[in-house]
Amino acid sequence: xxxxxxxxxxxxxxxxxxxxxxxxxLLQTGQIIQYGAGLFGYNNIPLLVKRNxxxxxxxxxxxxxxxxVSLPILQPEKLWKxxxxxxxxxxxxxxxxxxxxKGNFCLAPTAEEAMMAFAREKLKSYKNxxxxxxxxxxxxxxxxxxxxxxxxxxxxxxxxxxxxxxxxNGMIQSYKNVRNAFIExxxxxxLQIIPIVANNGAMGGKRSEEFMLISSQGEDTILWxxxxxxxxxxxxxxxxxxxxxxxxxxxxxxxxxxxxxxTMELAHIFQLGTxxxxxxxxxxxxxxxxxxxxxxGCYGIGVSRTVAAIYEQNILKxxxxxxxxxALPKSLAPYKLQIIPKVENEExxxxxxxxxxxxxxxxxxxxxxxxxxxxxGAKIKDSKILGTPYIxxxxxxxxxxxxxxxxVKTGETKTVTIEELIKILK
Numbered sequence: 336x337x338x339x340x341x342x343x344x345x346x347x348x349x350x351x352x353x354x355x356x357x358x359x360x361l362l363q364t365g366q367i368i369q370y371g372a373g374l375f376g377y378n379n380i381p382l383l384v385k386r387n388x389x390x391x392x393x394x395x396x397x398x399x400x401x402x403x404v405s406l407p408i409l410q411p412e413k414l415w416k417x418x419x420x421x422x423x424x425x426x427x428x429x430x431x432x433x434x435x436x437k438g439n440f441c442l443a444p445t446a447e448e449a450m451m452a453f454a455r456e457k458l459k460s461y462k463n464x465x466x467x468x469x470x471x472x473x474x475x476x477x478x479x480x481x482x483x484x485x486x487x488x489x490x491x492x493x494x495x496x497x498x499x500x501x502x503x504n505g506m507i508q509s510y511k512n513v514r515n516a517f518i519e520x521x522x523x524x525x526l527q528i529i530p531i532v533a534n535n536g537a538m539g540g541k542r543s544e545e546f547m548l549i550s551s552q553g554e555d556t557i558l559w560x561x562x563x564x565x566x567x568x569x570x571x572x573x574x575x576x577x578x579x580x581x582x583x584x585x586x587x588x589x590x591x592x593x594x595x596x597x598t599m600e601l602a603h604i605f606q607l608g609t610x611x612x613x614x615x616x617x618x619x620x621x622x623x624x625x626x627x628x629x630x631x632g633c634y635g636i637g638v639s640r641t642v643a644a645i646y647e648q649n650i651l652k653x654x655x656x657x658x659x660x661x662a663l664p665k666s667l668a669p670y671k672l673q674i675i676p677k678v679e680n681e682e683x684x685x686x687x688x689x690x691x692x693x694x695x696x697x698x699x700x701x702x703x704x705x706x707x708x709x710x711x712g713a714k715i716k717d718s719k720i721l722g723t724p725y726i727x728x729x730x731x732x733x734x735x736x737x738x739x740x741x742x743v744k745t746g747e748t749k750t751v752t753i754e755e756l757i758k759i760l761k
Contacts, residue, residue, distance in 0.1 A: 336670060338704045341379065346717050348658070354552060356658045357646040358484035364720050373481030373489035375639075380721055383669030385492065385642050389471050391523050391666070392494050392636065399516040401467040401496060406449040408473055412439045414448040418614050428477050442475035447607075447633065450497045451615045454629065458499050461621050464629075465505050467513065469496030471638065483552065485643035486599070492639050498632035501621065503608070506630035510542075510606050513634045517546060517602055520636070525664045526601070526644060531557050532567035532585050533603065534574065542584050546602035546636075548644055553599030560593050567593070601641050607631040651719055651743070660719025662744035671760045672740070673718045674703040676729040677711055687729040690738075693753065699760045719743065725760070 343365070352359035361367045361381060368376040377385060393403060412432070415421035424430035424444060433440045443449060450468060458466055474493045481487055498509035514530070521528040526548055533545040545568060547557060559566035565587060571577055581587040611617060612628035621627040646661060653659040665671065672694070676687030684705075691703045702723060704714045711730055718726045727740045738756055741748045751759065 336379070336700075336702045338702055339706050343706070343717070346720055351658055355483055355486075355643075355647065357648075357650045357661065358486075358643055360650075360658065360660065360720065361646060362484065366720075367485070369484075371489075373478055373487070375485060375488060380669060381642065381646075384645065384663065384667050384722075385638060387667045387669060388524065388638060388641060388645075389492075389494075392471065392520055392638075395516050395520045395523070396469055396496065396513075399467075399512055401469050401513070401516070403470065404453065404468050405470050405472060406443075406446055406453060408443050408475065409433065409440050410443050410449055412441055414452060415441060418448045418451075418611060420448070428479065431475055431477055444474055444476040445635075446470070446474075446495050447497070447611050447631075448615065450495075451611050451617050451629075451631075454497070454499050455615075455617060458619055458629070460619055461501055461627075464619065465498060465500045465509050467496060467498040467509055467632075469494060469634070482554070483643065485639045486552075487554075488639065491637065494634075494636040494638055496634040498634075499617075500630045500632075501619075501627065503630055506606055506608070506632055510604065510632045513632065514544070514604060517604065517634070517636070521546065521601070523666055524641065524645060525666065526641070526648060528601065529559070529564070529566060529598075531559070531565075531598075532571055532581065532587070534568060534570040541606050541608055543603060543605040545600050546604075547598035548601055548648070549596055550599040550644070550647070551597050552647060553597045555598045555600055556595055557598050558590060558593035559596050562592075565593075569595075599640075599644060600637075601644060602634075602636040604635070605633040607633050646722075649722070649744075659716070661722035662719075662724060663722035665724050668722060668724050670700045670702045670721070670723050672699070672701045672725045672727060672756075673721065673723040674701060674727055674729060675711060675714045675718060676703065676705070677731065678705060678707050680730075683729045683731075683733065686733075690729070690753065694757070694760070697757050697761070699757065701760075727756075 346364050348363055366378045366381050430444050431442045471494045475490050478489050500506040500509055528546045528548055530544045530546050533543045556569050557566050574580055609628040617629040618626045649661050649663055650658055651660050651662055674687050674691055677683045694701045724743055725740050727738050737750050739748055739750050
């Protein structure tokens with residue numbers, strides 16, 4: 336990518352949001368654009384970070400034998416009336432309704448109803464089970480209290496998956512399968528996630544877990560045992576039978592050693608049982624030729640929320656302790672290297688352009704800061720804004736075919752040949 340084509344000018348950060356400095360940087364530098372409360376557009380680099388995250392999710396879930404599908408966000412209201420959830424979502428203002436001369440529709444805040452209708456057409460026999468479907472798509476929720484930029488918006492991309500089984504034991508196995516997939520997904524993002532006991536809430540069902548990131552920016556308070564690596568959302572303690580619930584479902588009998596910490600929820604998984612099958616005629620023909628109900632599991636990852644967490648967790652500070660940019664994880668960064676040439680030196684600029692072309696031919700995505708009338712010092716400062724893992728300066732100190740590259744996260748530098756650089760970036 337040639338930086339001159341993006342319209343990026345010389346950047347200066349002012350009055351960053353103390354609670355969410357990472358996303359405040361993205362907003363001030365035009366990397367995300369706000370259209371209204373909870374409504375955001377993505378510029379090139381955050382968009383590609385999101386796509387790389389989605390690719391990790393897709394590749395991992397596919398490995399765990401899940402099937403990707405796509406469902407409409409605009410859905411007929413009948414689906415929601417069949418499940419009994421229409422009045423609840425409309426009355427509390429969460430779901431937006433569209434009226435037309437062809438009937439009434441709604442913008443889906445979640446996809447249990449649509450996925451049940453999908454499964455009924457495909458999973459008509461026990462021979463088709465078990466099956467786990469997932470999609471990555473937009474959701475719309477009329478959040479009254481939007482918060483934290485991408486962390487809680489009105490429209491947002493989400494991974495939602497649903498498993499269908501013949502019985503409770505099958506549901507538990509599918510749940511464990513997707514749980515393991517989620518753990519692997521977050522390991523690949525380099526976010527330190529902890530699964531904890533959660534309250535099923537309006538989703539219903541028997542058991543659920545949230546995948547939490549320890550963060551002062553989070554909305555949740557959890558109780559956590561550092562030694563046993565177990566935890567629970569304090570909402571669970573509001574259940575009348577919480578002691579019995581914790582003992583029977585999770586084997587937790589003593590919570591006196593747990594300490595309170597703030598966390599950010601990035602994912603949630605549920606064992607739903609037959610709740611939606613009962614209300615929406617989710618039936619299949621079992622081995623005895625009789626109708627039986629699907630046992631369902633439900634699994635969600637907030638994609639935009641995870642992107643926000645990635646930026647907040649990989650923020651950089653300058654020598655004065657001020658926030659100055661990002662060092663994105665190498666597994667997620669869309670551009671691996673930023674080339675910073677001395678544009679006014681024709682020889683150095685031509686060398687930089689040849690390096691840029693060489694790396695692209697090797698399939699390595701890079702940025703070249705070809706902006707004119709911007710000093711190298713300003714370009715180095717701006718390079719941190721974009722989060723590329725490595726930078727190289729093609730200026731007066733660069734000699735011959737040798738390049739000095741800097742690891743933006745650690746500040747370490749090394750001098751390498753172009754061939755060695757290609758190996759590092761690949």
